Structures are given as structure tokens and as C-alpha cells.
Amino acid sequence: DAGITQSPRHKVTETGTPVTLRCHQTENHRYMYWYRQDPGHGLRLIHYSYGVKDTDKGEVSDGYSVSRSKTEDFLLTLESATSSQTSVYFCAISESGRGSQETQYFGPGTRLLVL
């Protein structure tokens, strides 16, 4: 399995508080992604990174920001958590970012509950 860890694995927080999720990889892959998974919606891309300090938005980026200061770490921040951000968050990595030809490797996920 690809060396991807996510922390924390579970978190309960209150509406309006900031939350930061961390993804750490040991594969030295260039591309990193944050997804959220909700019942009825499948996996949706929040933000992704194509290198250190290079990030871009996915399809559901509102309310989220990201940072990547090192190849191995990709942080997802909810500036002011809302109940609609209760979800399971997955980090993924890939070598190439070559669209349909690429293979993404996923982390174990973080379950976030916003009360």
C-alpha cells in the first residue's frame, strides 16, 4: 500500500471553529488531492496540488482552503466549519496527474462531524 496517512482519523468540532486536516505521504508523488465523500454524492474533489505551493480548486472548494509547503504534506483547512461540512475526507496522491491514465492512491480517511 502507498504510504499515505491522514490525521486526525476522527474529529468532532463545533460550528464556526477552524479545522485543519493533514495528509502525509512518503511516496514523493507530485500530485495530492482532497476529496469528500457523502451518501448520495460519491467522491467529490475539493482541492488538489500539483507541486509545492501549487494548488487549485476542485468542484466543491467553497469553504475550504489548502496549503502545501512540503512535497509530503497537504493540509486542508475549514476556516469556519459548518454542519454541511460533516463528511468523510480522503486524501489521494498520484505521480503524473495525467487525467484518465493516472492512478490515484488513497489514504484511510478522516471522519469529521460538525455539531
Added chain:
Amino acid sequence: LAKTTQPISMDSYEGQEVNITCSHNNIATNDYITWYQQFPSQGPRFIIQGYKTKVTNEVASLFIPADRKSSTLSLPRVSLSDTAVYYCLVGARDDKIIFGKGTRLHILP
């Protein structure tokens, strides 16, 4: 981006071969077909990828007809541990793959 259609759910029995078909009528010339597997409480895991004809690995086979408008993931002799959601992905939007809702495969003893 090619629209994919796959069954919402399937049931099968241990020891059977399971075939999950995905239709993708508007697949583009340079699109690859990729299948991922997701167990409960885990992230998706890459199973197999192909462009045309047949691809086989230690986990599954992928059959792609000449017109590439569909593909079939074949899991030989399934066990209870193959119960999972299986996603068919075709193409990408702005170079980013898109996950649909997948097929929930339930293996019965």
C-alpha cells in the same frame, strides 16, 4: 467527460464469477477505463486499467470491446471479502478523474 452508467447494486454468492458492466457511449479516443474498489470505511483502491481488448492482473480482468462503448470488470471466484463498492471511471474533466456512485457488490455465503 464520458458519462458512465453501471448498476447501482449487485448480489452474488461466494465462489461465483462476478461481472460488472459499465457503459460509456461517448468515450473519447484518448480516454482510459479504470476501476476502483472501495471497502467500507476505507479509501478507494485502484484495481485495474485498460484502453482496449483485455487486461488481466492478480485481482481482476477487464474486458473492453472493439467499440469501447462499454467495459466489463470480471472478478473470478469471489469471496465475502469482495463485498465493496466498485467504481468505473472513464476520461477526466480538466485532467481530473471523476468518481460516480459506483456499484455496491454484496457477496452472500
